[in-house]
Amino acid sequence: MSTDTDTRATPVEQPAPDRRRRRDAPGLSLRELLRFCWTQLTAMRTALTLLFLAALAAIPGSLFPQRSVSPGQVRTFLAEQPFWGPVLDALRLFDVYTSPWFSAIYLLLLVSLIGCITPRTIAYAKAVRAQPVATPRRLSRLPAYLSVRTRDPQGALDRAETWLRAKHFRIRRDGDSISAERGYLREAGNLVFHVSLVIMLLGIAAGVLYGYRGTAVVPEGRGFSNNLTQYDDISSGAMFTDRDLTPFTVLADQLDVRFETGPHAFGAPREFTLHARYTEGGPLESATIQVNHPLQLSDGTQVHLLAHGYAPQITVRDGNGQVAWSGPVVFVPEDGNFNSTGVIKVPDARPERLAFEGRLLPTAVVDERGTRSAFPDAENPVLFLTAYAGAPKAESGVPENVYTLDKTGMRQLTRAQEIQLTPGSSYQLPDGGSVSFDGLQRWTRLQVSHTPAMGVTLVGTGLAVLGLCLSLFIRPRRLWVRVPAVGAGGDPVIEVAGLDRADARSGLDIDVEDLAIAAADLDRAAPGNGPDPADTETPSRVTGDRAEES
Amino acid sequence: MNIYGEYSMLAMVTAGVIYMLAVLIHAAEWASARGTRVKVRPARTRSAMLAGAVVARGAGTDAADPEPAEPAADTGPTVPEPTHKELLRTEKLGRIGLAITTVGVACHAVGVILRGVAAGRAPWGNMYEFTTTSLLVLMLAYLVVAYRFGMRWLGLLAVLVGTIGLGVAVTVFYVDVAALVPALHSAWFLFHVPLAAIGGAAMNLGAIASILYLVRKRAEEKGTVRGYLAKLPDSARLDRLAYRLNAFAFPLWTIVIAAGAIWAQYAWGRYWNWDPKETFSLVTWAIYAIYLHARATAGWKGTRATIISLVGVVSFWWNFVGVNLFIQGLHSYAK
């Protein structure tokens, strides 16, 4: 615990411990050195510095493209900046949030946090059970102090006690004085908040270490089963193993997509709904997956709809008249109007293998800007293909990119985009065989993700907010009343004093005054219960005060 | 554009013009207070009954005064010199400014509501709508503290923020009414945005109080609190008000980030993506946490802590405007 906070929690009479005290470095034993490091690390000033560094360190991640978010932009950056690119890369500025320096800061912060909470929790556990501190001898030295005459000194402490109890003060009465304290929950709230931060960080760490997230493209009518081979890409935490993949299967039955047809934001996406069925081992159940409405499996695994596009249904007959390919082919959209490109590979066609490069326009128009798609929905789909043929190739086993065509060993059969197909039409290839465009389907890119301990993180966050509110809005306060025998003028006098234990609180004077009025029984004693002079001040002042006491 | 959209725009522009007028009047109010000086007022007594019985009093300083050593602490609350003709004029100008602002806020509210009617949904689907709605919350918050807590002295700067903000929204951010993109169809989004607007309003009012605190504190240290500054609460009180507003904003901002994270979990299957918008709201949050820590650390109280809170509000604005305009992220509504 820091000395800074110590001073805040103790009554002002005690001198603050001297923070500038130096220990002579040469004489330090290892034990002392460790102790010194620990004290430094858990000091409030260090927390301040580390928080500041953490805030600062997070910034470059939003100024430079990050590999985890936009790998493409990072590649472009590196290509365009042959000097600065590698320098920034060496500084890990494209992977800020996984960089050693970022990790170092938050780990230090975590240690500092734990080192800070532990002693404070122990101190608090003692303080909660303890009685309020004894009444200081010289009340007049406290920040708020009042002594008033009273006609009934005997009843003063009783009246004070009644007043304090009504205000939920904890009370210690010894002989001629009362010491009262309120607002214990503030420190509790503060501790809960800091502990919750630790809980949150642990939850987040568990999620990162044991979680995974992968994507797969699934055409309508096809399915996805959760095993590694079915993923297009997958990223997972250090502690993840294949066994953490929950077994389930999703069938992508139909994707409904709606686009804006009104004059504003024409063509903007308005709705995607995937009608699907899924099973976790039991019978098939139906589900709809939408943006913001993932499919939620029983163990918390989520299936999200990330993207979609077109998959023309293609049948290719080879030179021998055999069906060498039949099925949907995934085309990749290149812009908001879904001008899409794709590759049809038919390695099994004989006597020669066949391949096609294609361009799909869901709503084809021809205008001064050329032939293009003018709307993202499939209003007038046209498929342009360029055919290639080549000698059969031995199965190499090396996975190929399905979206690009390696043309080595192949010759072009038709002129570029000579083949023009609409759904239901087909084209005879020059060397025999045919290609037909049977119909247009859509595909979806599904994301499967599992983040363990999300509940822990969420509960941690909730507790943090709760603790924060207690910590910020509860005002701890100490009040004292003493009944000395006789005052200066011969009248009985009582003393009232107060001390606030938190930053920037107000209304202490008023509490002290009210307590004095109650204890001295001035309510009855005072001759004229006239209006409060404070109420007759200029309007802005009075209301200004009220703002602070509310 | 449908007819409601047109009326909405008309109301927004009208509100902007009215705000501008209010700024001019508040500026005149400040100018008219040139002659005001600080006068020390005798210690306040709680009531007449107490006055008769008091034998002795403590120094009368507030226990929570962040820097008891500062000279102004002993002077206590200040009032302007009484019954000066100029004073009356200042007061009158202030009231007129507030009244005009109220009319402007009404217009502004009509604009926001009509925008919602025109779109058939909550009016916070894009940058224009988010800005106008947030500014409305800011102006409403200002009216609340001005009428209820007598904090009309925030007027000049608060309405200035309203004027500039609305002006920029209408001229730079404006887009026609359109339906929401699917990513924004989320209850968490509906929860996230108004809380962000309320938290932002508190931070901004807090920042205005902080600026006035810094100015007034300097004047107090030089021993010359003159002009409109003398009409402000003393620096200790300004500091406290700024703290209150920031302390109100901080838990809200925490909830805003949490709600955003939950929404992200639904939208992208990942509650934290380190996208620029998220990153900067976390940075803003951290800066306010630093501010709260700084207040509790000896040597950082007062001016230094206040400057940290101002850095926080700059970070808030950068997140609100800068990130949207200059950095591309997942938050598609930024466009």
Ligand code: HEM
């Ligand atoms: C992840 C890092 C941390 C965050 C986000 C954080 C946040 C906060 C916040 C928001 C408050 C304000 C609550 C209030 O004013 O009552 C606070 C108070 C406090 N923090 Fe932290 N904190 C962090 C780490 C630490 C560490 C490492 C220490 C130990 C040195 C620490 C010690 C304290 C203390 C003593 C207070 C009470 C101040 C007071 O009485 O006003 N905090 N913290």
